[in-house]
Structure formats: C-alpha cells, structure tokens
Amino acid sequence: MxxxxxxxxxxxxxxxxxxxxxxxxxxxxxxxxxxxxxxxxxxxxxxxxxxxxxxxxxxxxxQADRKEELKGPRVGAPPQAMEGFLRKAGLTQDQLVERDGVYMAFIEKTGRPxxxxxxxxxxxxxxxxxxxxxxxxxxxxxxxxxxxxxxxxxxxxxxxxxxxxxxxxxxxxxxxxxxxxxxxxxxxDFDEYAKGLNDHFVVLDVEERKARILEGCKTLCFARNLELVEDLGLLEEVAGLAEWPTPVLGDMDPSFLDLPAEAIRTSMRTHQKYFAVRDPAREGLAPHFITIANIAAADGAKVIAAGNAKVLSARLSDARFFWDEDRKAGNFEEWLEKLNGVTFHAKLGTMAERVKRIEALAREIAPLVGADVEKAGTAARLAKADLSSLMVGEFPELQGLMGGYYAREGQMDPEIADAIRDHYKPQGPADAVPTAPLSVAVALADKLDTLVGFFAIDEKPTGSKDPYALRRAALGVIRTILENNLRLSLAKFGQADLLAFFADRLKVALKDQGKRHDLVDAVFALGDDDLVRIVARVEALDAFLKTDDGKTLMAGYKRASNILKAEEKKGWKAEGERDLLDDASAPEVQLHDALRLLEKPLAEALAREDFTAAMTELAGLRGPVDAFLDGVFVNSEVAAERDNRLKTLAAVRDAMGQVADFSLVAG
Structure with a gap:
C-alpha cells in the first residue's frame, strides 16, 4: 500500500x-x-x-465511504434545539428517523482522497x-x-x-x-530519502548517531591506550547537535589535572560538550578530551582539536581561579554566614534555617543508624556551606562534592568530609546510595527535611508536576533505608499524608522489581512504617500467592470474607469467645483445631520477622478452610451454631490479617 x-x-x-x-x-x-x-x-x-x-x-x-449516526433532540423538544441539530446534520426534518422518542440522523459520507x-x-x-x-x-x-x-x-x-x-x-x-x-x-519515498541524506552526509536516525559517536570515541581511545568516561546524558545531547557526528581527540594542558576531576568533567560537559577520558594505568583523568565535530575535516581535525583545546584551557583557567580562591577563603563559617541571606523558600525560611533543621534531624537519626551524634551534627551543619563558594556558584552540579574537597583541604575528619560529599545521594536511579553511617544520617536528614517541609506547607506533587523533586527525594530515602537494611520508623518524621506518599513511592520502586502494587497496599494497611519489614512481608506474600496453597487459601479467604461482610451489614458482631458446640461437625472441629494450633507458631514467626515461615503456617489452613466452607452451612437456623461458625470464619480472617490485609489483594 x-x-x-x-x-x-x-x-x-x-x-x-x-x-x-x-x-x-x-x-x-x-x-x-x-x-x-x-x-x-x-x-x-x-x-x-x-x-x-x-x-x-x-x-x-x-477513505472508505462512511455512514454516521447522529442522535438528535427528543420528540417534542423546543424548536430551537431542532433547528440547531438540523444545521449540524445538514438535513431537513423529514429526513430524520424517530427511534424510541428521539430523532436520529443517518448521514452517508463519501470517502475523501x-x-x-x-x-x-x-x-x-x-x-x-x-x-x-x-x-x-x-x-x-x-x-x-x-x-x-x-x-x-x-x-x-x-x-x-x-x-x-x-x-x-x-x-x-x-x-x-x-x-x-x-x-x-x-x-x-523513504528509501530514496534515507539514501539521499546519507549521500549528503546526514545521519537521520538518532540511535545511529549515538552508536556512531560511541564507536568513534572508543576507537580513538583505543588507539591511544585510553578509556572513554562514558556519559549517557552527554551522548544524548551531542547526538542532537551534529548531523554527521565525527569524534575528535584533543589534548588538554596537563597542569589542569590538579583540579578536582569532577570540576574538570563539569567544565568540559557543561560549557563545551566534551567527553573526558582516563588512563587505565593510573587514577584520575588523562590530559585529553573528545569533542564531537559536525564535519569530517580534511586535515584529520587537527585545527578543530587545537581550537577546542584553547577554549577548554580558558574554561579550566576559570575553574582554577574559583578553586584557588575558595581554598584561600577556606572558612566554612564565613560561607555559612552568607546562607542567612539565601532564601530556601518563602514559607520555609532561609537556607541557614534549613541547615539548623537538617542538623537537628541528623542528630536524631544518627543513633538509629549507628553514627556518632556529634559528628552527624557537625557534618549536617557544614553540608550546605559550599553553596556560598565560587566553584559551586559557577557549577551548581558540584554542590556537596566541592564541600567534601574543601573539608579535606581544611584537614577535617574524613568521615565528616565524606558525609558532606555524599549527602545529596542518591540523585537518581543510577546513583549509588551512601553506605557509611555518618553519610547515611546526613543524607536522610537532608531529604526528610525537604519532604516534611514541603508537605507541611501543602506543596505536594500533583500529576506530572513535581517542582521540588519530592518524588526523587522519597525514592532516595526508600533506597537508602532498604539498601542499608535500616530499621527506622518513618512515622516519627512525618505526617500521615507523607507516609501515604512513601507508600506510593515504594509501590513504584517495587513495581520496577516486578512486585504487585496491591500487595504493598495489603501490607501498609497493617500500619507498619518499617520499610525493611514491609518489603520482607511483600516479598513473602508475593511468593506465597504464586503457590497453589496461596491461591487456594486466598480464594477461601474471599469466600469467608464475603460471608462475614454480609452478616456484619446485618448487625452481627464477633462478641465473646469462640467455642465448639458438643455436636460440631468434623470440618468445624478440624478448622477449630487448625486455628488453635496455628496461634503459637504464627506469633513466633512474626516475632522473629520470618514472614516466609508465617506464610507456611498460614498454608496449613488451606485444607481445613476448604472443608469448612464446602461442608458446613454457616448460616444455621440455630443461633448458637450460626454465631460460632461466623466466629470461626472471623478467626481465619484475623489470623491471616496478622500478615497482611488480604481484603486489599486483587484477584
């Protein structure tokens, strides 16, 4: 076609x-x-x-010929309504068809070219x-x-x-x-188009441009025994800048290598769109760069490389000036003083006030994660100081990182310097979480202050809008807690709507791992706010529901729950102890005994947080529950029998409810 x-x-x-x-x-x-x-x-x-x-x-x-059916006004509608409909349909009233008291228009349209x-x-x-x-x-x-x-x-x-x-x-x-x-x-046609572009030095497909750039960069590096410092974000950007992308290797003045590697890379990336390279035989960057030209130069790109090297030297000279001036100042206290004049948010005060909140939070979190309280307070107080530095003023991407460098230059405790450096981590799904206790304490304090503050002033994310990156902050908290196996109660740090927000973000994180969101709801409904324990419950529940025992017991739970809901709507309540009558049937006795025998091992499994074992214990109810539901008439005309049988089903629901709220499990 x-x-x-x-x-x-x-x-x-x-x-x-x-x-x-x-x-x-x-x-x-x-x-x-x-x-x-x-x-x-x-x-x-x-x-x-x-x-x-x-x-x-x-x-x-x-187009194919089409027949359209338009619904018009009701018979007897005002004349104005009929006139408007006839104008819309392009018909007269005698061309309409009455159907069920409504006028209908049937319009045949000839297909257009x-x-x-x-x-x-x-x-x-x-x-x-x-x-x-x-x-x-x-x-x-x-x-x-x-x-x-x-x-x-x-x-x-x-x-x-x-x-x-x-x-x-x-x-x-x-x-x-x-x-x-x-x-x-x-x-x-497209074949002629694609060939014409290629013959005229245009690579149409962005994926082909990216592959060409990456392959060319690696080839240049291989020829000089170098390695490319890969940067997917920069690759995406430069692939949109050149129609005929041609990597060019240039030389950098080696004297600039005494600058922090991050400052060199940021200067290359932000201002010049250069890739950095490293020497695999030694640490740090190599004195070279790769720029992406939009032409294949006849001289092997020597002029392009030389010109770009001059521009890079000028940029790095600026970075050296900032680095030297900041180290001369080297006074965190002066930088902190400047934060009094920096507004964090109109409703949340200055950056200096935010620093005080973060310091208090870090001191509170420190003993919970095994960090020294005084060091946590010091690191948190100094973490935002580099916002006043010249280097961060020029390269905002380096905040935190430069603070860590300046702390080391000032001979501060290495743990404190690392905590300053890492307190923004993780900044995205590909970024590592901090692992040192002191770094964890400060990173959590920073993110929790952001979340608690903006939720308190009702600046929550809506739809696709999240101007303060609160979703990223929440995922950062979740990843830091889970990957470090931290046992924290989030309730002490935030209000109910913030806890619900964490639940939603946890669903996103677990969904990426293939876990069902309804299982997160079922576990969160228990009121637990320990993320490590919640995830352990979700994983055990997910595995259990994939087994035959889990599927069958879930079906039995639904049947029991529906019976109980119907009776509870009529006013029935589980009051008093559940006790078997003398003439109880075999299925009643079997389920009664199974529930009695389940109590201790289930409680012990939950106490030691062995949720897999807890699920195994619950699996023992599968047969007795099925036999009870299939062999016992719950709504007996004998009031005592009916009450006791309903209490038995309620006991099943309560036992399973210790692990999760199964009523929220879909299917």
Missing amino acids: PQLLLELFSEEIPARMQANAARDLERMAREHLAAAGFLPEALKTFAGPRRLTLVVEGLPIA TTEIIAEMVEAIVRGFAWPKSMTWGTCKLRWVRPLKRILCVFDREVVPFSIEGIESGDISEGHRFMGDAQPFRVR
Whole structure:
C-alpha cells in the first residue's frame, strides 16, 4: 500500500527538544489518521538538528465511504434545539428517523482522497505543534521552534500539494550544511530519502548517531591506550547537535589535572560538550578530551582539536581561579554566614534555617543508624556551606562534592568530609546510595527535611508536576533505608499524608522489581512504617500467592470474607469467645483445631520477622478452610451454631490479617 513521507526542515532545533518533538509528531499523526478512519501498518518519526521526519506505511488511496449516526433532540423538544441539530446534520426534518422518542440522523459520507486528508493533517500539526519555546520570523505568522524553511510531503510517490504561510510543499530535501555539494535533492519515498541524506552526509536516525559517536570515541581511545568516561546524558545531547557526528581527540594542558576531576568533567560537559577520558594505568583523568565535530575535516581535525583545546584551557583557567580562591577563603563559617541571606523558600525560611533543621534531624537519626551524634551534627551543619563558594556558584552540579574537597583541604575528619560529599545521594536511579553511617544520617536528614517541609506547607506533587523533586527525594530515602537494611520508623518524621506518599513511592520502586502494587497496599494497611519489614512481608506474600496453597487459601479467604461482610451489614458482631458446640461437625472441629494450633507458631514467626515461615503456617489452613466452607452451612437456623461458625470464619480472617490485609489483594 502507499507510503507517506513528511519532512519539516528548519534552522537548528535545540537538542533537548528533539526527542519530545519526535514523540509529539508521532502522537499527533496517529490521532489525525485515526480520526480519518486510517489504521496504518507502520508509523515512525525521526528528529535531528534541522529536521523532523515522519514516515507512514500502508495508507489507502482514499477513505472508505462512511455512514454516521447522529442522535438528535427528543420528540417534542423546543424548536430551537431542532433547528440547531438540523444545521449540524445538514438535513431537513423529514429526513430524520424517530427511534424510541428521539430523532436520529443517518448521514452517508463519501470517502475523501487521502491526499486531501494528509494536507489538512500536516497543516494542523504544524500550526498546533507545542514547542516549549517557539518564535516567529519576518512577516510570517506561524510559530515554530526556529524558522521553518521547507516542507517535503510525498504520498504514493507524488507531492501532496498545499501551502502553509507561503511555504509550498514539495519533494525536495537537502543534506549537510557544509559537506558535499550542499545542493537540494529530490525524493519520492523513504528509501530514496534515507539514501539521499546519507549521500549528503546526514545521519537521520538518532540511535545511529549515538552508536556512531560511541564507536568513534572508543576507537580513538583505543588507539591511544585510553578509556572513554562514558556519559549517557552527554551522548544524548551531542547526538542532537551534529548531523554527521565525527569524534575528535584533543589534548588538554596537563597542569589542569590538579583540579578536582569532577570540576574538570563539569567544565568540559557543561560549557563545551566534551567527553573526558582516563588512563587505565593510573587514577584520575588523562590530559585529553573528545569533542564531537559536525564535519569530517580534511586535515584529520587537527585545527578543530587545537581550537577546542584553547577554549577548554580558558574554561579550566576559570575553574582554577574559583578553586584557588575558595581554598584561600577556606572558612566554612564565613560561607555559612552568607546562607542567612539565601532564601530556601518563602514559607520555609532561609537556607541557614534549613541547615539548623537538617542538623537537628541528623542528630536524631544518627543513633538509629549507628553514627556518632556529634559528628552527624557537625557534618549536617557544614553540608550546605559550599553553596556560598565560587566553584559551586559557577557549577551548581558540584554542590556537596566541592564541600567534601574543601573539608579535606581544611584537614577535617574524613568521615565528616565524606558525609558532606555524599549527602545529596542518591540523585537518581543510577546513583549509588551512601553506605557509611555518618553519610547515611546526613543524607536522610537532608531529604526528610525537604519532604516534611514541603508537605507541611501543602506543596505536594500533583500529576506530572513535581517542582521540588519530592518524588526523587522519597525514592532516595526508600533506597537508602532498604539498601542499608535500616530499621527506622518513618512515622516519627512525618505526617500521615507523607507516609501515604512513601507508600506510593515504594509501590513504584517495587513495581520496577516486578512486585504487585496491591500487595504493598495489603501490607501498609497493617500500619507498619518499617520499610525493611514491609518489603520482607511483600516479598513473602508475593511468593506465597504464586503457590497453589496461596491461591487456594486466598480464594477461601474471599469466600469467608464475603460471608462475614454480609452478616456484619446485618448487625452481627464477633462478641465473646469462640467455642465448639458438643455436636460440631468434623470440618468445624478440624478448622477449630487448625486455628488453635496455628496461634503459637504464627506469633513466633512474626516475632522473629520470618514472614516466609508465617506464610507456611498460614498454608496449613488451606485444607481445613476448604472443608469448612464446602461442608458446613454457616448460616444455621440455630443461633448458637450460626454465631460460632461466623466466629470461626472471623478467626481465619484475623489470623491471616496478622500478615497482611488480604481484603486489599486483587484477584
């Protein structure tokens, strides 16, 4: 079936916007095609420095004829309602059909040529594209991320004719701005398009650009016995900056290697988009860098390398100045004093006030994680001091890290320096959690103060908005607690809604491990706030419910619970002791005995937090519960029998409820 090829060619699209732009183009195209009744065989988008591309496979030449059914006003409705409906339907009243007291309109629509639909779709997409930032140019009223130069739109190897703000559609594209003959070329389908771009030095697919960059960098490093310091974020960015990415290895002045490695890498990455390299034979960075050029230079990129080296030297000279000046000051107390003039949040006070809160929290947490209280207080008090330093003022990404360096320069206790360095950890799912007790205490205090503070002033995350990164902070707390096997009560640090927030974040963390969210709910419902114990319960419950015993007992629990709910709605309550009557049936006796024998081993297993053993004990109820439900008429006409049998089922529910609230388990 015919193919649609669309290219929106413009001036440079910022790298950070390209991935979302490709997704938005795909989404909008799918929506418009679906509205027209089209279900394409395949649809793919591409984004690069100067173009957005869409290719759609398997569209028909025209729409199929359609019959639409419109529901109108009720018979006897006011004339105004009928007139409005007739205008909408384009019919007269005698053309309507009455059905169940309502007027219905049946409209037959002849299918339109696909080219007409494509032209309308492209114009709607272009005019409605939601760029984070956009602009107008010249006398053009269209808003686009950068001036839109050309629209290539070909369907079934023919141009789809339309014009948007004077930009005529066509079958012309162009390649690299500088390489090759830089002349536009004609294409009629995607194969011609992809070949034309490659022949004109443009790599269309971002994944191919990333692979080309990574392979080229590693090849350059291998030739010089070096190793690339991989940086996925930087790789994503530079892949959006060059159409024909060409890695170039340059030399750095070795004298700069006495700067902190993080300062060198940040200066390279932030200002110049360079990759750092290391010498595998020694610690630290090597005096080289890799930049990604957008051309394959005839001289082997010697001029490019030399020019970039000069720029890097200027940047690193600035970093050296900040480093030297900060070390001269070297006074944490002066930096802390400056924090009095820094507002953390209008409702939460200054940064200095936040430091006092973190210090108090760190002292409270320290004995719970095996850290020295005084050291924890000192480290927490100094942790934010580097925010006043010149280096962090220039490179905010280095906060905490530079504080650790400056603490070592000042001959502080290495444990305190490490705690200052690591107190922001983990900053994302790929970041390691702190493990030293002192570092753990300060890191938890920092994140808990953030969470407690913003929840207290009702600045909670909503939907996709989380301006204060509270979800990340909560996940950081959860990971730090779990990976260090810490036994903390979160209730003492936050209010009920914050605990619920932790529960939601724990669901996210466990979902990534394949655990069911309803099991987290079932365990959290017990009121426990010890994350280590909660996860142990969830894991044991998850394993138990995958067994035959677990599935069968769960089914029995549901049956018992439904019977109890129905009777409790009628006013029944489990009052007094459960006791067997003299004429009790065998299934009653069997379940009664099983419950009695379960009490001690279940309590012991729960006391030692052996939840797997607790589940094994519960599994012993499977047979007796099934026999009871299948062989005993619970709602006996004899009041005493009925009451005792309901109490027996309530005892089953209570026993299982010691492990989790099974009523919240789905299925």
